[in-house]
Amino acid sequence: MKGYKGTILRIDLSSREIRREELSPSLIEHYLGGKGFGNVINAYENPPEVDALSPKNRLILAVGPAAGTQIPTSVKAGLYTRAPLNNVGLESYMGGSFGHFMKRAGYDVIIIQGKSEKPVYVKIINEEVTFADASSLWGLDIYETEDRLKHNHGERARVLCIGPAGERMVRYACIGHDHNRHFGRMGAGAVMGSKNLKAILLIGEGRVDVYNPEGLKSYVRELNHRIREHPGTGFVYPTAGTVNFVAKANDLGVFPSHYWHRGVAKYRDKIDFDCISSNTLVKQTRCFGCTIGCAHINRIKDGPYAGIEIDGPEYETIYVFGGLCDVKDIRDIIKLNDLCDRLGVDTMHVGNILGLLMDATEQHRLTEQFQIAFSDTEAMLSFIEKIVSRRDNWFMLGEGIREVAQHFMLEDLAIHVKGLEPAGYDPRGLYSMAVTYGVSNRGATHLSSNAYARDISGNARDQEVSGEDKSVDRFSFEKKAELVFNMINFNAIADCFILCRFLNRDLLSWEDYAELLCLLTGKSKNKEEFVEIANNIVSLGRWYNIRAGLSFGDDFLPERFYSEKTGEDFGAIPKEKYEAEIRHYYALRNWSEEGIPKFDPPGVL
Structure with a gap:
């Protein structure tokens, strides 16, 4: 089965049963891989009556026919489940390296169900799948968890893990990987937490056979040339990453600011790429095997948060904190980003909820406990910690924007569709x-x-x-x-x-996908x-x-x-x-x- 490993791995955390199934030829024919596999399995195995945080809700990881090969950007993995945030189908994609090595470990799909009696992490080392006690990891943040597991199992290990937000089932908790890569939005981290699953550790050392290896090498050489020659993938993204769009969005008036009341950030010149390149930029970086390289390492060199270094922030994080919340310093945004990444909570959800509270505070519609002013970074850091704590009255803020708006009677102010907040592109101008x-x-x-x-x-x-x-x-x-x-x-x-x-x-066209499918699998579409x-x-x-x-x-x-x-x-x-x-x-x-x-x-x- 060229281009696929032909195996679905099923893991039941309740019974500790491990089962392997053959990947259906019909599934391949009708749904190709990745999104197709994940959506159809989620639709049939996670029906509407299944609560997102129940043991019955399956967590589905899937890759496609390109995974495990030398095709640029093919390291991504997809995650599919019922969303704790808004009860629709959760679909999330993550860069880094996990998808590449999941395929090399021998799996096209991994399905996890059930709930462990105590904290656990799953070890997948090629064909060997075992369970390990995670009690000593429970309570650690995402960085600490990944670092400890790699220290114990070696740098070859690829880790997916949750932080305190996932453990406490914040409904927009994310799953971390390589410190700053995430399955973000909609609460996949809460699904892991509901299962007492702290981490998935994977080592994949197998090979992925393709239908036409020499033809694929030739195609990849040509594609890499196209990547280098294109102004976006060859210059803009390697130079400035997604942050390049901060200035452009402000110029167009579509950078959502002051919780969706303005289209231009109040402190735009303090949060754009020119500011980053002059003050915090360390170097360019990239996902495993990527020839574009849109990521950047930033370090805070001075001020109260000096020494913090992250892979980021990306455009969307700058939009929610620097736009919706009017944060006035890129160093503050890096600090907020770092805290969210460590705790394992999605920055886009956090920034939208804090922005809503700021707007409501300005309009005198909140009790004192939940009042927070625009631009107040220290208060934002405190609120994030309290949200993740899930203690007392702060529990509600971890339920999502729709529930927060209903609870505080702010439905006329809250911005979301189906319970999910928009990204940083104001539709009134786009x-x-x-x-x-x-x-x-x-x-x-x-x-x-x-x-x-x-x-x-x-x-x-x-x-x-x-x-x-x-x-x-x-x-x-x-x-x-x-x-x-x-x-x-x-x-x-x-x-x-x-x-x-x-x-x-x-860059790509329908002809590219037809050629790729043939080179990888021998199939024609x-x-x-x-x-x-x-x-x-x-x-x-x-x-x-x-x-x-x-x-x-x-x-x-x-x-x-x-x-x-x-x-x-x-x-x-x-x-x-x-x-x-x-x-x-x-x-x-x-x-x-x-x-x-x-x-x-x-x-x-």
Whole structure:
């Protein structure tokens, strides 16, 4: 079975049973890998009646046919489960190195269920799978846990682990890897914590056989040349990483600030890449085997937080702290990032919740205990510790933005879709993101389409919109349903292989995926067949959410986006035109006018 190891590993923490199953040829044919495998297994094995924090909820790790090979950015792994945050299908992708070595250990999919009676970590050393007591690790932060396990088992070990936030089941706790890589958003760390699973340690030393090894080497050489020659992957991302967009988003007025009341940060010149390069930047770094290298090490050299060094911060972390919370110093953002990474809590969720409390404080709508001022870093650090403690009245702040808003009667202020807060691209100035936030299965994620890039450039790629005119107007809904539909499909296939968004968004084509699939597996598929697979995967996610109780109304944006301008920059989103465009999107998917899929998922299990 070229391109795959052909094995699903099942681990039951309750019974300590280890079982291996053959990867179904039908599953491969209909769903390819990664996102496809994870979504179909999650849909059938984690039904709506399963509570996200119960032993029955399965934690699913999956990789695609590219994993374990020399293809650039193919080290990513996918994680799928029922989301503690908002009870929809959780889907998260992580760089680093785990996906590469999971495949080399011999597994395409790992499924973990049950609950251990006491803290445990799972050791997967190639074909050997054992359980180890984690009592001495319980309570340690993510850095300490990973460092201790690597000290005990050697630097070859790849570690996934949770910190105190996961142990205490904060509903937006993340899973850490290589210190600063994460399965973030929606609470996968809480699922591990609910199972008393502190860590997964993996060593993979096997080889991955592909159908045409010489052809793949030649393709990779050419792809690396394309990466170096492209202005984004060859210069912008290696130079400034995702932080390059801080200045651009502010220039366009779409950098969400002062908890979504403004589109320009109050202290923009204190948090952008020019500031970072002059004050904290140490060096460029990268995920294992990546030829792009978009990550950067930063160290605080002076001030109260001197000595802290992290891989980051990324754009999204700067947006939530420097934008929504008006933090005025990049060193403060690095400190906040470091604390969140150590405790194992997602920065985007934390920043949005703190921003909401700051907004409510400014409007005199909170009791004194929960009042916090914009720009107050010390108070933010204290609040984060209290949130993770889950003690007394602070428990509620670990439940997620929707529940926090309901508890404090702030639903008119809170910004989220389906319980998930938007990324750092204000849809009032980027209409493709309005559609993306609404129709994405997870909620207001940017990663399903990445269509903000087309709003900003003003042009779509040939494969993204039909006709000769590829221009994109960021203040118009014209072509937006088609653009988002095509970009979500394309990203769905990228997540089946699993490859990096920057490579997929800027360089690859349907022809690349056809060639890659043939080189890796010997199988042949054309664009139409890929689109059918993508549509089935996306529709399956929609079907899962509808079974969980979601409906057409959950695709609407927060009312503030329809009524409130971001300062004097530009107007609110016209609600009627937005609704018409998401219905257009439904039609492209062959869903009903209420967004219900009209298909029977291919039977594969």
